[in-house]
Amino acid sequence: MFLSAPSVEPLRPSCKVIATGRRSALSNDLTISGIRKSFGGVEVLRGIDLAVKPGEFFTLLGPSGCGKTTLLRIIAGFQQADAGAVALGATRIDHLPAHRRDIGMVFQDYAVFPHLTVADNIAFGLRTRGLPKPEIAERVAEGLKMVRLDGLGGRYPAEMSGGQQQRVGIARAMVIRPSLLLMDEPLSNLDAKLRIELRDDIRALQKRLGVAAIYVTHDQEEALAISDRIAVMNGGVCEQVGTPAEIYRCPQRRFPAGFVGTMNFLTAEARGGHLTIDGQRLDLAGGHSGRVEIGIRPEHLGLRLPGGPIPDGLVLDGTILRFTYLGTHALAVVESAHGAMTVQLHDIGDGFAEGAAVRITLPRDRLHVFAVNGDRIGLAS
Amino acid sequence: MSARRGAPDPWLIIQVLAWTILAVLLIWPLSSILSASFIDNDSGRFALSNYREVIETRAFRRAFVNTLIAGFGGMAGALVIGVTLAWITARHVIAGKQTIQLLAILALVSPPFIGAYAWIVLFGANGVVRNALAGIGIEAPPIYGMWGVILVFAMKFFPHVYLMTTTALQSVNPSVEEAAESLGMPPAQRFFKVTLPLITPAITSSALLTFVLSIADFGTPRLIGRDFNVLATEAFTLFGSEMGGNPGVASALSMVLIAISLVLVVLQRRAVKRDVFGGNMIRRPEVKLVRGFKGAMLHLIAYAIVFVGTIPALTAVIFSFRKTRGPVFQPGLGLESYQKVFAQVSAPIVNTLLFSTIAVAMIVAVGTLIGYLLARRPSTGTTLLDGALMVPYIVPGIVMGIAFITRFNTPPLAITGGMMVIVLAIFIRRLPYAARSVAAALRQVSPRIEEAAISLGAPPLSAFFKTTVPLIAPGILAGALMSLVTAMNELSSSLVLYVGGTATMPVRIYLAVLDGDYGTASALATILLGLTALAVLIAFRVSGRRGAALM
Numbered sequence: 001m002f003l004s005a006p007s008v009e010p011l012r013p014s015c016k017v018i019a020t021g022r023r024s025a026l027s028n029d030l031t032i033s034g035i036r037k038s039f040g041g042v043e044v045l046r047g048i049d050l051a052v053k054p055g056e057f058f059t060l061l062g063p064s065g066c067g068k069t070t071l072l073r074i075i076a077g078f079q080q081a082d083a084g085a086v087a088l089g090a091t092r093i094d095h096l097p098a099h100r101r102d103i104g105m106v107f108q109d110y111a112v113f114p115h116l117t118v119a120d121n122i123a124f125g126l127r128t129r130g131l132p133k134p135e136i137a138e139r140v141a142e143g144l145k146m147v148r149l150d151g152l153g154g155r156y157p158a159e160m161s162g163g164q165q166q167r168v169g170i171a172r173a174m175v176i177r178p179s180l181l182l183m184d185e186p187l188s189n190l191d192a193k194l195r196i197e198l199r200d201d202i203r204a205l206q207k208r209l210g211v212a213a214i215y216v217t218h219d220q221e222e223a224l225a226i227s228d229r230i231a232v233m234n235g236g237v238c239e240q241v242g243t244p245a246e247i248y249r250c251p252q253r254r255f256p257a258g259f260v261g262t263m264n265f266l267t268a269e270a271r272g273g274h275l276t277i278d279g280q281r282l283d284l285a286g287g288h289s290g291r292v293e294i295g296i297r298p299e300h301l302g303l304r305l306p307g308g309p310i311p312d313g314l315v316l317d318g319t320i321l322r323f324t325y326l327g328t329h330a331l332a333v334v335e336s337a338h339g340a341m342t343v344q345l346h347d348i349g350d351g352f353a354e355g356a357a358v359r360i361t362l363p364r365d366r367l368h369v370f371a372v373n374g375d376r377i378g379l380a381s
Numbered sequence: 382m383s384a385r386r387g388a389p390d391p392w393l394i395i396q397v398l399a400w401t402i403l404a405v406l407l408i409w410p411l412s413s414i415l416s417a418s419f420i421d422n423d424s425g426r427f428a429l430s431n432y433r434e435v436i437e438t439r440a441f442r443r444a445f446v447n448t449l450i451a452g453f454g455g456m457a458g459a460l461v462i463g464v465t466l467a468w469i470t471a472r473h474v475i476a477g478k479q480t481i482q483l484l485a486i487l488a489l490v491s492p493p494f495i496g497a498y499a500w501i502v503l504f505g506a507n508g509v510v511r512n513a514l515a516g517i518g519i520e521a522p523p524i525y526g527m528w529g530v531i532l533v534f535a536m537k538f539f540p541h542v543y544l545m546t547t548t549a550l551q552s553v554n555p556s557v558e559e560a561a562e563s564l565g566m567p568p569a570q571r572f573f574k575v576t577l578p579l580i581t582p583a584i585t586s587s588a589l590l591t592f593v594l595s596i597a598d599f600g601t602p603r604l605i606g607r608d609f610n611v612l613a614t615e616a617f618t619l620f621g622s623e624m625g626g627n628p629g630v631a632s633a634l635s636m637v638l639i640a641i642s643l644v645l646v647v648l649q650r651r652a653v654k655r656d657v658f659g660g661n662m663i664r665r666p667e668v669k670l671v672r673g674f675k676g677a678m679l680h681l682i683a684y685a686i687v688f689v690g691t692i693p694a695l696t697a698v699i700f701s702f703r704k705t706r707g708p709v710f711q712p713g714l715g716l717e718s719y720q721k722v723f724a725q726v727s728a729p730i731v732n733t734l735l736f737s738t739i740a741v742a743m744i745v746a747v748g749t750l751i752g753y754l755l756a757r758r759p760s761t762g763t764t765l766l767d768g769a770l771m772v773p774y775i776v777p778g779i780v781m782g783i784a785f786i787t788r789f790n791t792p793p794l795a796i797t798g799g800m801m802v803i804v805l806a807i808f809i810r811r812l813p814y815a816a817r818s819v820a821a822a823l824r825q826v827s828p829r830i831e832e833a834a835i836s837l838g839a840p841p842l843s844a845f846f847k848t849t850v851p852l853i854a855p856g857i858l859a860g861a862l863m864s865l866v867t868a869m870n871e872l873s874s875s876l877v878l879y880v881g882g883t884a885t886m887p888v889r890i891y892l893a894v895l896d897g898d899y900g901t902a903s904a905l906a907t908i909l910l911g912l913t914a915l916a917v918l919i920a921f922r923v924s925g926r927r928g929a930a931l932m
Contacts, residue, residue: 078832098835099844105836111829115851125837169833176837 028089029053030075030180030212035084037070044070046236048084052180052212057203059215061223062233063259068216069184071233075214076182077101088179099128104173104211106183110165112157118168119144119153125176143171146205163194170202174209181206181213187222199226220260224248232256239374254293254370263295263368266316266338273380278337280314283380284369292377295368298344302361303332305351313364316341320356334360392758395750396766402747403769405794406809410784411776417787418632431633441615441630445637448596448611451530452641455595456588458535462686463542464584469683471550474670476680481687482544483921488690489540490866490913495906496533497604498894499693500524502700525607533601536690538591542584549583550576555667589649593642597777599873600891612638613779617877620783628787635780642775694910701903710900718904726901728882729889730908736800736885737868740807744815744868745861751812752819757828770813781806782877798880806874811864822856823849855923862920866913 030052037045044067052058060068073079075086077098086094093101104125113121122143126136144150147167157165166186173181186202187195203226206213217223223230224244232239232247232255239253251257258265268275273287277294284292306317318336325348332343332352341360345352352358369377421428435441466485470478503510504524514521524532558575566574577584599613606614612634619631671679704715722730751770754763773781785806789796796802826849834844872887879888886909893902 076832076836078835097841098832099838099840101836102838103836105833107829107833109827109829111827111833113830113833113848115848124834124839128834128838128843172833172837182836 030214031085031087032071032075033085033087035071035074035081035086037067037074037079037082044236045074045081048233048238050231050238050241052214054212055207055210057206057213057215057226057228059217059223059227059230060233061217061220061230061260063218066233067236068218068233072182072184072214072216075180076103076105102176102179104176104178104181106166106169106173106181106186108185108188110157110162110169110189112165112168112172114157116156117153118149118155118157118160121157121168122153122172122175124172129176139175143175146174147171147201163190163198166190166198170205174205174211177209178211181211183213183215185216185218188217188219195222202226224260230260232259234259251295251368252376254295254374254376257295257368257370262298262342264298264301264341265293265295266341267291267293277314278316280310282314282364282367282369285378285380288371288377291372293370294362295370296362296366298331298342300363300366301341301343302363303334303343303345303352304359304361306357306359308359311361311363313367314362316360316362318358318360320352320354320358323352323354332358334358336360392754396754396758396762399747399751399754399766402809402812403766406805407769407772410781410788411772413787414632414635414780414784417628418636420629422627422629431629434630435633435637440610441612441634444610444612444615444634447527447602447609448613448638448641450527451534451598451602451609451611452592452596452645454527454531455534455538456592458531459537459539459542459591460584460588462535462539463587464546466539466543466683466686467546467550469679471547472667472669473676473679474668475683481683483917484687484691485540485543486917486921487694487910487914488537488687489544490863490870490917491694491906491910495697495890495910496537496693497601498890498899498902498906499696500529500533501605501894502696502899503692504529525605525609527606527609529605530602530609533605534591534595534598536692537601538594539686539690541590541594542587545583545587545590546580549580553579585649585652589645592645593775596638596641597779597873599777599779599876604891604894612641613777613873616783617779620877631783635777635783638777638780639775642777646771646775697903697906697910699903700899701907703900703903705900718900721901722904722908726889726905729884729886729905732800732883733869733886733909734912736804736807736883737865737871740804740811740868741861741865743804743808744811744864745857747808748812748815748860748864749819749857751816752823755816755820756823770816773810773813776810778806778810778871778873779877781810782874785874786877797878798883800883803875803878803883803885806878807868807871810871810874811867814867815860815864818860819853819857822853826852858923859920862916862923866916866920869909869912869916 032048032050035045035048036043044065048067048071050058060071062068070079074081074094077094077096081094084094085092112118113124116124119140122140123136126139131139140153141150144153147170149164149167149171152160152164157168160168166189169186183202187198190198199222215223215226224247227244229241229243230247231241232253234255239255240247240251242250242252247256247260251260251263257263266277268277268282268291270284270288270290270292272289273285274281274283275292276282282294302311316334316336316338318334318341320332321335321340322333324331328346330345330348330352332345334341334343343360364379367379369379371377418431419427419429421430435445466481469475470481475481501524502508504521505511506523506525508523511521511523553576557579558571596611597613599617602609602611603614603617616631616634616638619627619634670676700710701718702714702716703718704711704713705717705721751766755767776784785802786797788794789802796805830848830852831841831844834848835841839847870887871885872891875885875888876891879885884892886905890902890905890909893899893905
């Protein structure tokens, strides 16, 4: 992948020539700034700013209705933003019609052309680019091989399974060697096993071709597995952008904390920069007051029998409500005065049976505290 | 910044065009009927005198009751026959299902007055079958009157019920039926408690259709009803009377006719909540193999139904080859009827082909664009457009004809007496069917397909023609052929609008039957049936033999 100077030749609307493969990947950041969009008075995107780096696998993660698909369709050019800009390097592309943006797209419902054979589907974008016939044939063969459909070029989509159809969709978008690849929940119509298989294929293919990709999903596990970076979206805003590890380990907002992975929450009232839970004091940074939520992941909770020393953090007393043994680990649901907490155990000690009285430990450095407005509050050191 | 801000959206222009067409060809003509019904014939002022006359005149009150009898009678008969045939063919192994479907469609597309006429030939005062029965001592009553009208309607419109119910029966999830049986419900009870409720939306909408068609039909009560007058015939008589006529009362009767249809439409919408009971269709319903006596009975019933349904067509064909002298049939076979048709009355054949071809070309062009608008550009405007397109469904052809003749008799659009007035009447009456079938076909095609083509570099219009058009083309073509069939067989509006030189085949057949010239009527009817059957067969081919999809 070449990294060139920021001054790339500007894409003008009158420019009919579209990239035919000389430039095999995004060589500049894709920047999205201040994107807003309303449908019938309802604001579904409320000012989105993002930057995708060359060769990066970037995921938009969020629940349905968070605006992630709308944002993707604005980047693709199928919808117009009410405000804001989409730019490739220093060149704005939001004024370009969709067919001149040189962006490959993979759809949730595959959108393979049912009246064309697999080979003709893959050749579609190459033909619109007016490539010479031998090169089309070469690239179609390459595309078929890429998605492991060699020899099936003469089939019609109706004769193929959903997974195979989506492979056609992927090959079709890849062979045009777009400067950016967009994928709108491409795996959500497939069964679980196929989903994981194709997910790994997509990731490997994207890295091999070095094309920057924006991937939309509501499946947090899929997002963690496939992405270089993730933008967690909710209610039309971007809650947090970061690597999978950053988002999982250090959620900056209440929403990603609850949406990505499992998180136990308990509520407390802070006064003058500290709060107390069962007589144990926790000091917050910045003298915060008001209602807060304290989050902690199941694997960070400890479980022991009542009594004993209190570690650096909090302890809660409770009763085991349900105990599930899962081989590599076990899950205990403990009913405490602050609600039910799920504890993930690797060392399964004696005495942890359903109905047993236990003590949960919450290490201080594993706590995530959030204010009512969703912002993270640090702990006082 | 935006390139698209300068040029107006082409689809907006098309929507404006669609509204203009509806305003000129639908709203404006129909407003003439509405206003004429409120204008006193003598004083020329606004008055309710026409409606008072409708209520106070005994004959009109009887026509009103008769209209309801014909509508509900035809509907009930069509329902019994249609649902029975659908249940037999959709759920059992029946030899020659394709043939049954084809025969049912043929029965459907041949004009109803051919049916009326054929029943007269067979069971009329001097009917062939009736005479034969009398010869062996059985006194059958002649078919004229109320029961004749109901019988003809039932035999004529049952294919609508059959086709729509078949589709519904084929899409009932068999697991739901099996669940009912596993919960302890015997099969017979299960049919009424589970299957029937699931196909009720299809049955009631086909029932509504047969009712509306029955009360709008004018040829059948006219030919076979004798003194069984209905609103359609009364309106036509009043309007077309040589001695002045009575346009005010004719208009009031037309409004009553429209009102009846409207009430039924509203009732049906109320009765059926619009949610379709869709589900995951993993399996198709089981088609049972029935052997022995029961199997034979099912075959017998199914074939008897379609045979009786096609009797009118068969009668017309057979009688067209009988020897005639003048209007009188002679023993033996001969081609005199055809010689007469080609020597004296060939103009209607040319007219029919010409008018219906022009109308269908317009219907396909405009209907496709409106269909795209309805399916792909939903907005308040297109919802209203869809509602306005319902109007031609409930306006009987005879009323549309009267509306056209009153509005287009004088400038700015004085086209009465010409070819275009007949073409435009057919166009506006059939446009909704075409627009809606294109919209339905488009809803089967994911809009993502077109977007995929665009994202691969195809400009929007090119993407539309490279992906969406090939996908809906069979649907458009099949729809065009079915429009051609209905256009060729249009009687009621043409009968009001024709003048000597613009008579079409249906009009000419109708006139020949009234004159008692059955030979000419049979020959013309056979030619019309042949053309119709040809179009249906081609439509069957291009649509992949899915008959129900054509309706």
